[in-house]
Amino acid sequence: MDNYKPFWVSVQAWGVKKQGGWYNTGVQKIILYYKFTPITDPEAIRLWQRTLCEKLHLKGRILISVHGINGTVGGELDDVKQYVKETKQFGGFKDTTFKWSEGSRDHFPKLQVRVRPEIVSFGVADELKVDATGVVGSGKHLKPTEVNELVNRYGDDVVFFDGRNAYEAAVGRFKNAVVPNTRTSYDFVTELDSGSYDNLKSKKVVTYCTGGVRCEILSAMMKNRGFEDVYQIDGGIVKYGEQYGDEGLWEGSLYVFDDRMGLKFSDKAVDIGECIHCKAKTSNYENCALATCNKLVLICETCRQDTAKLFHTEVCQASAKTGANA
Numbered sequence: 609m610d611n612y613k614p615f616w617v618s619v620q621a622w623g624v625k626k627q628g629g630w631y632n633t634g635v636q637k638i639i640l641y642y643k644f645t646p647i648t649d650p651e652a653i654r655l656w657q658r659t660l661c662e663k664l665h666l667k668g669r670i671l672i673s674v675h676g677i678n679g680t681v682g683g684e685l686d687d688v689k690q691y692v693k694e695t696k697q698f699g700g701f702k703d704t705t706f707k708w709s710e711g712s713r714d715h716f717p718k719l720q721v722r723v724r725p726e727i728v729s730f731g732v733a734d735e736l737k738v739d740a741t742g743v744v745g746s747g748k749h750l751k752p753t754e755v756n757e758l759v760n761r762y763g764d765d766v767v768f769f770d771g772r773n774a775y776e777a778a779v780g781r782f783k784n785a786v787v788p789n790t791r792t793s794y795d796f797v798t799e800l801d802s803g804s805y806d807n808l809k810s811k812k813v814v815t816y817c818t819g820g821v822r823c824e825i826l827s828a829m830m831k832n833r834g835f836e837d838v839y840q841i842d843g844g845i846v847k848y849g850e851q852y853g854d855e856g857l858w859e860g861s862l863y864v865f866d867d868r869m870g871l872k873f874s875d876k877a878v879d880i881g882e883c884i885h886c887k888a889k890t891s892n893y894e895n896c897a898l899a900t901c902n903k904l905v906l907i908c909e910t911c912r913q914d915t916a917k918l919f920h921t922e923v924c925q926a927s928a929k930t931g932a933n934a
């Protein structure tokens with residue numbers, strides 16, 4: 609999955625276990641990064657990264673494939689700095705951008721370093737080509753200001769294309785964005801091949817996702833399928849939001865994969881999602897209270913006060929009552 613949990617978290621650990629003993633820690637940090645670069649021996653990289661993280665007592669998740677590396681790790685500041693320094697010593701990772709974020713190693717259950725067919729799972733491992741400059745044939749990178757310039761200049765000829773899952777787009781998206789019907793990133797191939805978006809092939813298409821990694825691949829997939837003029841936003845919605853907040857072309861909240869589920873860039877953020885019960889505007893996601901259903905649905909702050917409405921349908925509520933799934 610391309611969805612991993614710990615983003616902008618601010619948990620400060622008071623004590624951690626290190627080399628058999630407990631003691632108070634200093635400042636901890638999390639870093640997020642990805643790098644598309646050819647890797648001839650992913651297993652060797654995995655062993656090296658695993659040993660490095662263990663040496664520095666980092667926890668988190670790192671995926672490695674023949675296309676590159678995608679990771680999030682946390683630990684003590686000095687250890688994380690050392691991790692960055694040593695990771696950059698591998699030629700292909702030299703100019704990787706590491707995004708620093710609040711958080712600690714204990715936000716992760718453990719250290720996972722794995723070799724996978726893809727570092728972001730679109731199901732296009734064989735299609736994706738990577739060289740020393742990154743993904744071959746991906747969309748042109750735009751800085752947030754360049755996104756607005758493009759729209760100012762070309763107006764309706766610019767189309768935003770959401771590179772995330774439909775439930776992420778339900779609470780926040782660029783104005784007038786096209787939102788494909790996707791439950792996971794694997795659904796993009798089918799969506800693009802369906803012909804539903806062929807009318808966009810001659811337009812200027814700006815793909816966007818949370819931090820940009822998904823669009824590196826999606827924009828290349830689109831160009832491979834005949835979309836002529838494809839762009840991607842440098843640093844994704846996060847960077848755009850840092851620059852424009854709710855004063856630009858973005859609308860709503862940014863879905864994040866942690867307990868908060870939605871980030872608002874300012875108190876001017878609007879709710880664009882709809883409560884499944886009363887249709888009121890909301891950005892509040894809940895999992896259906898029936899454990900065996902657990903479906904992620906939008907339930908407004910008023911409805912969520914009613915325990916019956918924490919079930920996403922009456923059927924789910926009824927099966928909880930009969931104890932069938934209790």
Ligand SMILES: [Zn+2]
Pocket residue numbers: 883884885886887888907908909910911912
């Ligand atoms: Zn409601």
Ligand SMILES: [Zn+2]
Pocket residue numbers: 896897898901902903919920921924
């Ligand atoms: Zn349900």
